[in-house]
Amino acid sequence: MARQAERRAQTRGAILTAARTLFGDQGFAATPMDQIAQASGVAKGAVYHHFPSKEAVFEAVFEGVGLEVEAKVKAAASEARDVLASMAAGTRAYFEVCSQGPIGRIMLKDGPAVLGWTKWREIDARHFGGEIETVVTVAMRQGLIGEQPVEPLARLILGAVTEAAMACGAADDPAAAAQGYAKAFEALLDGLRKG
Numbered sequence: 001m002a003r004q005a006e007r008r009a010q011t012r013g014a015i016l017t018a019a020r021t022l023f024g025d026q027g028f029a030a031t032p033m034d035q036i037a038q039a040s041g042v043a044k045g046a047v048y049h050h051f052p053s054k055e056a057v058f059e060a061v062f063e064g065v066g067l068e069v070e071a072k073v074k075a076a077a078s079e080a081r082d083v084l085a086s087m088a089a090g091t092r093a094y095f096e097v098c099s100q101g102p103i104g105r106i107m108l109k110d111g112p113a114v115l116g117w118t119k120w121r122e123i124d125a126r127h128f129g130g131e132i133e134t135v136v137t138v139a140m141r142q143g144l145i146g147e148q149p150v151e152p153l154a155r156l157i158l159g160a161v162t163e164a165a166m167a168c169g170a171a172d173d174p175a176a177a178a179q180g181y182a183k184a185f186e187a188l189l190d191g192l193r194k195g
Contacts, residue, residue, distance in 0.1 A: 012050050014040040020061045024102025028058055028110040058114050059123075065106050066127040069097050073128060083138045084145070084189050091161055092182035094128060098165055099174035108169030121162075129158050145192045160188060 018039035022031040033054050037044040051057045076093035080086035098104045112120045121129070133154040139145045164181035171177035 008050075011040075011042055011046055014042065015047055015050055015057065016060055016064060019057045020064065020106070021102075023058060023061055023106055023110065027105055028054070028114050033057075055114060058110070059119075062106060062111055062115065062123060065103055066123055069094065069103065069107065070127040072097050082144060083135050083142065084193060087132070087135045087157075088182075088186045088189050090128075090131075091185050092178075094161070095165060095168050095178035095182050096175070099168045099171075099178040104169045104174055108166055112166075124162075129162070132158050132161075139192075143194060146194055157188075160185065 015036060018041075019031070019036045022035060022039060031054075033047055034044055036054075036057060037047045040047070047057070051060065073090040073093045077086040077090035080089045098107050115123070133150055136145070136150050136154045136157065140147055140150065164185065168174050168177045168181055
């Protein structure tokens with residue numbers, strides 16, 4: 001029984017690894033299920049055994065990429081001097097990671113189109129956006145920003161980050177765009193600081 005579960009996990013992993021490469025290089029629309037099966041070394045039926053549709057494969061890939069991006073964001077944010085600087089550093093890392101070809105294509109170009117805006121935002125909130133309200137709350141408790149309703153401010157900040165990330169993903173030079181938006185976001189946060 002353990003061997004069978006191990007084989008299932010290996011097959012699923014091979015499918016997701018192949019799909020991530022193909023989605024990242026070619027995009028969702030240009031990647032047929034036959035190609036995912038061939039690249040993962042399994043029959044097409046095996047792909048459908050694990051995933052009911054290509055959209056389901058993409059969602060699993062998106063979740064995996066989201067976890068990877070989250071780890072990079074947290075690592076970048078962990079060395080900051082305070083929670084606002086942490087948010088700035090994490091957001092800079094988010095822009096930079098998402099400006100890279102395959103990750104940017106999966107997270108910012110195909111993600112909203114394939115998953116739909118609501119699902120894309122739900123997954124993003126689990127990996128990144130959901131932290132903003134917590135950071136704003138902590139920043140107020142620490143006296144870094146003035147007391148005000150947390151939820152509206154967190155939504156406005158998230159909106160700025162989301163719009164900037166989408167612009168980075170669509171830019172001709174995503175890396176340069178990421179740098180520009182990261183600087184602008186830092187200035188925005190500095191504007192919120194008391195004193």
